[in-house]
Every structure is written in C-alpha cells, then in structure tokens.
Amino acid sequence: MISIDQYVYANKLMEVHPIEKFSLTITTMVVCLSSPSIYTPILAMIIMAWLVIVKAGIPAKFFIHLLGIPIVFLLMGELTLVFSISNRIEDFLYYWGSGSYIIGITLLDINNALLLFFKSLGTVSCLYFLALTTPMVEIIAVLRKLKMPKLFIELMSLIYRFIFVLLESAAAIYMAQGSRLGYVTLRSSFRSISHLIYAIFVRSIQRSQMLATALEARCYQGEIRVLEKEFAVSKRSIVFIIMVESVLILSSVILKGGNFFG
Numbered sequence: 001m002i003s004i005d006q007y008v009y010a011n012k013l014m015e016v017h018p019i020e021k022f023s024l025t026i027t028t029m030v031v032c033l034s035s036p037s038i039y040t041p042i043l044a045m046i047i048m049a050w051l052v053i054v055k056a057g058i059p060a061k062f063f064i065h066l067l068g069i070p071i072v073f074l075l076m077g078e079l080t081l082v083f084s085i086s087n088r089i090e091d092f093l094y095y096w097g098s099g100s101y102i103i104g105i106t107l108l109d110i111n112n113a114l115l116l117f118f119k120s121l122g123t124v125s126c127l128y129f130l131a132l133t134t135p136m137v138e139i140i141a142v143l144r145k146l147k148m149p150k151l152f153i154e155l156m157s158l159i160y161r162f163i164f165v166l167l168e169s170a171a172a173i174y175m176a177q178g179s180r181l182g183y184v185t186l187r188s189s190f191r192s193i194s195h196l197i198y199a200i201f202v203r204s205i206q207r208s209q210m211l212a213t214a215l216e217a218r219c220y221q222g223e224i225r226v227l228e229k230e231f232a233v234s235k236r237s238i239v240f241i242i243m244v245e246s247v248l249i250l251s252s253v254i255l256k257g258g259n260f261f262g
Contacts, residue, residue: 003062004066004131004132005135007056007058007062007132008131008132008133008134008135009135011056011057011058011132011133012055012056012057013051013055013056013133014133015231016133016231016234016237017231017232017233017234017237018134018138018139018141018142018231019142019145019231019233020233020234020237020238020241021129021130021133021134022130022134022139022142023241024129024241024244025126025127025129025130027241027245028044028047028048028122028126028244028245028248029123029126029127031044031245031248031249031252032044032119032122032123032126032248033119033123034252035119035248035251035252036252037251037252037255038111038114038115038118039251039255040122040248040251040252040255041118041119041121041122041123042118042122043247043248043251044122044125044126044248045118045121045122045125047244047248048122048125048126048128048129049063049125051129051133052128052129052132052133056132056133058132063128063132066128067121067124067125067128070120070121070124071121074117074120074121075117078113078116078117081109081112081113081116082105082109082110082113083103083104083105083109084103084104084105084106084109136156136157136160137226137228138228138229140153140156140157141228143156150223153223154223154224157224158211161211162204162207162208165204165207166200166203166204169199169200169203169204170196170200173196173199173200174196177192177195177196
C-alpha cells in the first residue's frame with residue numbers, strides 16, 4: 001500500500017460524509033480558478049493545509065512533500081510566462097537584446113505568473129485534501145451518485161487497482177536486480193531499468209488478461225459493484241462548507257485585482 005492510501009484509511013476525517021468532502025473540494029476549486037485575486041487561492045491553500053494537517057492528523061512534512069511535486073513543474077512552466085517580447089523598452093523592468101524587438105520582464109507578467117501559480121497550487125491542495133481524506137471506493141460511490149458515465153467509473157476502478165499491482169511488481173523486480181548488482185554502474189543501471197520497464201509491461205498485460213478472465217467468470221456486465229458504507233449528513237459540516245466558501249468569495253470580491261507587486 002502506498003503512503004497516500006495508508007494515511008487515507010487512518011486519518012481523522014474518515015467518518016465525514018464523502019459527499020461533504022467532495023462538495024468542499026469542488027466548490028473551493030471553482031472559487032480558486034474563477035477568482036481574479038491572488039490572495040483567494042492562497043487563503044484556500046491555507047484552509048486545506050489546516051484541514052489536512054490539523055483536522056485529519058496527517059503529518060505536515062508529508063503534505064509539504066506532496067506539494068513540492070507540482071511546485072517543481074509549475075516553476076518550470078511559469079518561466080515561459082514571465083518573459084515577453086515587445087518593441088517598447090519602457091514597459092520592461094529588465095530586458096535583453098537590441099533592435100526592433102527585445103525580450104524582457106514586465107510587472108504585469110510577474111503578477112500574472114504569480115496569479116496562475118497560486119491558482120494552480122490552491123487547486124492542487126484541494127485535490128490533495130480529497131485524496132488524503134477519502135478512500136477511492138468512496139470517491140467512486142460519490143461519482144456514481146452524480147450519474148457519471150459507467151465507463152469512466154470502471155476505468156477509474158481498474159486503473160486504481162493496477163497502480164498497486166504494477167508498484168508491487170516493480171518493487172519485486174527492482175529488489176531482485178539490486179541483489180544481482182544491477183545498479184552498480186551507470187551502464188548497468190540503464191540496462192536494468194530497460195529490463196524493468198519491459199518486465200512491468202509484460203506483467204501488466206498478463207495481469208489484465210487474468211483480470212478479464214476473472215470478471216467474465218463472475219458474469220461481469222460492465223459494472224463493478226462493491227458494498228458502500230453508510231454515512232450520516234452533518235449539519236455542522238454543511239455550515240462549515242458554507243462559511244469557507246463565503247470567506248473565499250468575499251476575499252475574491254474585496255481583494256479583486258490584488259497583486260503582489262504594484
């Protein structure tokens with residue numbers, strides 16, 4: 001079991017209705033993406049971090065580590081937004097080149113890049129809240145109640161199942177290769193990695209065929225059904241969701257156009 005799933009089944013918000021957590025996640029994401037203020041997604045990220053760390057009891061170090069993964073990709077993408085091309089030198093804070101057109105950085109570019117960065121990070125923190133506090137079985141149950149296409153739900157179930165199958169196979173093969181000094185040198189590492197990828201690919205095909213056979217033997221009709229846990233709707237949680245979204249919307253309206261610079 002991967003670390004995320006270990007925390008999912010041991011967090012303090014396990015007994016909260018999944019629809020309540022799903023509603024909080026989706027509404028907060030919509031507010032973050034539609035807000036013109038840079039402070040709204042920052043506030044949303046702080047709220048989600050508080051829910052995950054304090055209320056759910058998930059270690060702050062683990063949550064920060066998860067946030068570090070998208071931050072790396074976001075920073076690489078943000079570099080393309082910071083720079084712009086123009087023929088007016090006075091628009092730039094810093095610029096390079098000469099001639100009719102030059103490349104530089106403007107105050108507007110910095111603010112737009114920061115807005116997109118925090119919007120993305122705020123949205124990701126919402127998804128982490130849902131992923132760290134709600135088991136996949138309950139998420140799928142919510143999607144089924146929302147009348148999502150059966151094919152989409154079945155693909156989610158099968159992909160989620162195969163994540164663990166492939167991780168288990170990769171770990172076993174990697175350990176076997178390491179015991180045979182498969183990663184001693186750079187050349188042997190590349191060779192071992194190529195064999196590892198090939199072996200996982202072959203095993204995934206074999207496992208998928210075995211799974212298809214098992215489903216057919218159980219009269220599979222295009223839908224996998226599991227027992228769903230019953231939850232009680234909490235008025236307190238509904239009030240909390242309304243309060244959170246109200247605060248975020250108010251911050252978006254009051255701090256409209258808020259920038260870090262200028």
